[in-house]
Amino acid sequence: MSRSELAETRRWVVKIGSSLLTNDGKGLNHPAIAAWVAQLSELHCQGLELILVSSGAVAAGMERLGWQTRPRALAELQAAASIGQAALVQVYQGYLQTGGMIGAQVLLTHEDLRDRQRYLSARATLRTLLEMGTLPIINENDAVASAELRFGDNDTLAAMVSNLLEADLLIILTDQAGLYEADPRQHPEARLLHEVRAGDPQLLAMAGGAGSKVGTGGMRSKVMAASRAARSGTATIVASGHEADVLLRLYRGALLGTRFQPQIPRLAARKRWFVGQLRPMGTLRLDAGAARVLREKGSSLLPVGVTAVEGEFQCGDLVSCLDPEGQEIARGLINFASAEVAARLGKNSAEITELFGEQEAVELIHRDNLALLP
Ligand SMILES: Nc1ncnc2c1ncn2[C@@H]1O[C@H](COP(=O)(O)OP(=O)(O)O)[C@@H](O)[C@H]1O
Numbered sequence: 001m002s003r004s005e006l007a008e009t010r011r012w013v014v015k016i017g018s019s020l021l022t023n024d025g026k027g028l029n030h031p032a033i034a035a036w037v038a039q040l041s042e043l044h045c046q047g048l049e050l051i052l053v054s055s056g057a058v059a060a061g062m063e064r065l066g067w068q069t070r071p072r073a074l075a076e077l078q079a080a081a082s083i084g085q086a087a088l089v090q091v092y093q094g095y096l097q098t099g100g101m102i103g104a105q106v107l108l109t110h111e112d113l114r115d116r117q118r119y120l121s122a123r124a125t126l127r128t129l130l131e132m133g134t135l136p137i138i139n140e141n142d143a144v145a146s147a148e149l150r151f152g153d154n155d156t157l158a159a160m161v162s163n164l165l166e167a168d169l170l171i172i173l174t175d176q177a178g179l180y181e182a183d184p185r186q187h188p189e190a191r192l193l194h195e196v197r198a199g200d201p202q203l204l205a206m207a208g209g210a211g212s213k214v215g216t217g218g219m220r221s222k223v224m225a226a227s228r229a230a231r232s233g234t235a236t237i238v239a240s241g242h243e244a245d246v247l248l249r250l251y252r253g254a255l256l257g258t259r260f261q262p263q264i265p266r267l268a269a270r271k272r273w274f275v276g277q278l279r280p281m282g283t284l285r286l287d288a289g290a291a292r293v294l295r296e297k298g299s300s301l302l303p304v305g306v307t308a309v310e311g312e313f314q315c316g317d318l319v320s321c322l323d324p325e326g327q328e329i330a331r332g333l334i335n336f337a338s339a340e341v342a343a344r345l346g347k348n349s350a351e352i353t354e355l356f357g358e359q360e361a362v363e364l365i366h367r368d369n370l371a372l373l374p
């Protein structure tokens with residue numbers, strides 16, 4: 001059995017856990033990091049958009065400080081993370097340069113993804129970094145995250161980043177080959193599961209907590225992260241980072257790790273997710289013909305069927321579409337800023353080409369980005 005369709009995917013979030021990054025809690029595992037970065041560079045050359053969620057700040061900080069045991073006091077952990085985060089990114093950057101890639105550090109807190117303005121700002125920055133061909137390297141902003149509002153484990157953070165960027169795939173690399181029917185540290189006979197349904201409640205019962213001294217969430221947080229990622233239609237694979245060339249082999253369709261498949265089709269999940277997450281930044285008024293083809297055929301929205309635009313928005317924002325009676329019939333992610341929409345109102349494709357030259361996208365909202373409301 002293969003997973004050859006993975007080569008068709010476009011955007012991956014790859015999470016590397018503490019259990020892998022550190023030599024049993026004693027500093028960073030440099031050769032392993034070099035090998036993962038080499039794979040990321042290779043995948044980047046294949047045209048994949050990649051986001052790295054990396055743990056390891058506390059461990060790297062402890063190494064720099066010469067600390068042998070993980071501190072208990074939160075302030076000391078935060079201080080170690082601050083020192084270690086700088087070291088961590090330095091290490092990544094060194095190896096990325098070899099592959100000709102540029103890394104970009106992004107530290108996030110819960111608040112950043114809960115507050116709408118900050119959420120949109122993080123999304124815009126990350127999208128820009130991807131457009132620029134860089135590798136965002138994300139970690140929790142440990143220095144400021146308060147005890148109650150921590151992601152804690154980076155599995156949850158990686159799932160939320162997958163939602164934020166509507167990734168096709170979340171890969172969680174850890175120190176086990178995937179999800180076993182029971183914790184393999186306690187039950188060496190337990191079988192590895194290859195394909196499961198994200199959100200299946202039985203999976204949580206199989207997954208235990210962290211098995212290592214340095215890991216935080218254990219398999220439980222990975223199972224929960226997979227169901228969270230599935231909300232935006234993202235599939236998750238939990239696999240071993242010890243496996244040679246694991247990322248490249250997954251890309252080529254090798255049957256490694258456990259794949260958690262979302263239960264509703266990707267496109268439908270993604271639409272449901274952005275309609276639930278984003279607030280419309282503007283309104284388009286459609287003529288009767290455009291309203292009909294949207295409703296009946298699920299077509300893309302062309303400028304020729306739009307009679308008015310309201311509000312100020314940017315390319316990629318959510319806008320709502322009203323029929324001539326003022327009834328909201330759809331919401332979608334727009335391809336143009338409001339001023340550009342205004343300049344295109346009511347015009348057919350030939351008129352638009354004449355005015356603006358050949359366009360990358362003629363439709364205001366592509367049907368894949370258009371969710372019809374019930
Ligand atoms: N059913 C299970 N299948 C695989 N691993 C499990 C399971 N239940 C618990 N675990 C434990 O989860 C650990 C991985 O989680 P964790 O230590 O938090 O790693 P990471 O730092 O990569 O997030 C494994 O070492 C393993 O002992």
Ligand SMILES: N[C@@H](CCC(=O)OP(=O)(O)O)C(=O)O
Nearest residue numbers: 017018055056057058154216
């Ligand atoms: N933000 C922390 C990582 C938290 C953590 O250990 O998460 P995980 O890799 O999911 O077990 C750090 O960089 O040390």
